[in-house]
Amino acid sequence: QVHLQESGPGLVKPSQTLSLTCTVSSGSISSGGYYWSWIRQHPGKGLEWIGYIYYSGSTYYNPSLKSRVNISVDTSKNQFSLTLSSVTAADTAVYYCARGVVLLATTDSWGQGTLVTVSS
């Protein structure tokens, strides 16, 4: 059973860059057939897809966030990362990393989520 764990600062100042890392265990991020996603959930609100990356490095982003988002992968560390620039209070949310199954286009495993608050 793959395990995903988010890590990173829980507090980010407005206009700065949010950076999170997801460490994948009990499974190789380089194994084919999966993509690696970031999804967020504003307090009391629904899920919002941020983007995903294949182990090859190909990325796909939510058009509404594309200008501020970058997702990268480090196969040597079995990690993938999210950066979101120029954050505002509207970016305060629980951020989840997750694994998707390519052939099924579905997300089958989620990290526990990490709350990131944007505040001065």
Added chain:
Amino acid sequence: QSALTQPASVSGSPGQSITISCTGTSNDIGTYNYVSWYQQHPGKVPRLMIYEVSNRPSGVSPRFSGSKSGNTASLTISGLRAEDEADYYCSSYTTTTTVVFGGGTKLTVL
């Protein structure tokens, strides 16, 4: 891309059946059979309940079923139980190789 449209809330009594709809467009649900449904209890991580419109992962009760017609997908829960009370989200793959979620539906078991 616009979020898929779900009712904000549905309710049912124990033992009854309920259906949650998820309406998209020809750019997502209408084109692909890549509709998934997730269950999320308060403070918990979303759990995959249905993938590819109507397939259940192992461990998911057969009381949960999915279907699709045109641009609208549906999740049906039969034999409602108290533990089914949760938020439910649909998602779909899109023609621009992105993913879109629905706004979520709060299920109340009366």
